[in-house]
Amino acid sequence: MLFEPKAVNFPSPAAGNRPPAWRLGLGLVWPATCAGCGAPDVQLCEPCRRVVSGPAFFEPMVGWPPGWGVWGVTAYGGTSARLVVSWKERGRHDLTWPFGAGLAAAVLACRQASAAPPEPWLLVPVPSTSAARRKRGGNLVAALAHRAVRCGGSVWAAGGHGAPPSVAEILTHRRDVQDQGELSGRARRKNLAGALAVRPGLRFPLLQRGCVIVDDVVTTGATVAEAARALTSAGARVVGVCGLTVALRRQGVSTSE
Numbered sequence: 001m002l003f004e005p006k007a008v009n010f011p012s013p014a015a016g017n018r019p020p021a022w023r024l025g026l027g028l029v030w031p032a033t034c035a036g037c038g039a040p041d042v043q044l045c046e047p048c049r050r051v052v053s054g055p056a057f058f059e060p061m062v063g064w065p066p067g068w069g070v071w072g073v074t075a076y077g078g079t080s081a082r083l084v085v086s087w088k089e090r091g092r093h094d095l096t097w098p099f100g101a102g103l104a105a106a107v108l109a110c111r112q113a114s115a116a117p118p119e120p121w122l123l124v125p126v127p128s129t130s131a132a133r134r135k136r137g138g139n140l141v142a143a144l145a146h147r148a149v150r151c152g153g154s155v156w157a158a159g160g161h162g163a164p165p166s167v168a169e170i171l172t173h174r175r176d177v178q179d180q181g182e183l184s185g186r187a188r189r190k191n192l193a194g195a196l197a198v199r200p201g202l203r204f205p206l207l208q209r210g211c212v213i214v215d216d217v218v219t220t221g222a223t224v225a226e227a228a229r230a231l232t233s234a235g236a237r238v239v240g241v242c243g244l245t246v247a248l249r250r251q252g253v254s255t256s257e
């Protein structure tokens with residue numbers, strides 16, 4: 001195994017990892033409930049926050065080259081699934097803050113386990129379809145990556161891991177695809193085969209930087225594998241994959257693959 005699993009605890013959420021006061025104050029107008037458990041008068045209770053705070057873990061992916069897998073923050077299911085659904089489908093975009101802090105832990109763990117030179121990495125979010133962007137008001141995965149950089153910047157700099165990463169929204173769809181959530185594992189791979197590409201004119205900088213692919217939910221790995229193919233074919237060097245939630249086969253989570 002190229003990467004050894006290594007637990008990394010990210011610092012507990014500080015003021016900078018929480019939504020700003022004005023956003024929290026919206027709860028005075030629209031009473032909040034915890035997106036994970038429904039507890040009243042709180043947007044995310046501490047037990048549910050801990051679910052998406054790490055420590056990060058490494059999950060090998062079936063069918064990927066030996067040693068390759070995903071650094072994740074939490075297993076998909078239960079509280080984490082309710083949080084992600086609230087975030088993606090019910091407008092709870094305030095969860096980008098705690099999710100970003102969790103993802104930063106995964107990126108840091110990926111970095112610590114990597115033998116790559118201490119160059120500044122690029123976090124490359126998987127692109128959302130135009131339909132998803134219209135439905136959700138933007139690319140939530142890109143927002144998650146930007147938040148992770150902001151949450152982890154100081155920790156990254158202080159930890160001797162080289163320059164902090166930056167976000168590069170360089171992948172795009174070159175044809176229409178179905179929503180992956182509606183498909184089985186085999187159908188997901190077929191749906192996405194050759195569907196992603198690096199935006200024209202953005203190839204040269206990729207040759208200089210290690211790319212970490214970022215996604216919110218990694219289930220079969222089909223999406224991030226297609227992202228890796230698109231980046232590699234453009235001359236980029238993929239050094240890792242990080243996901244907020246990961247389906248764990250060792251816990252019996254079916255992925256239809």
Ligand SMILES: [Zn+2]
Pocket residue numbers: 034035036037038039044045046047048049
């Ligand atoms: Zn809760």
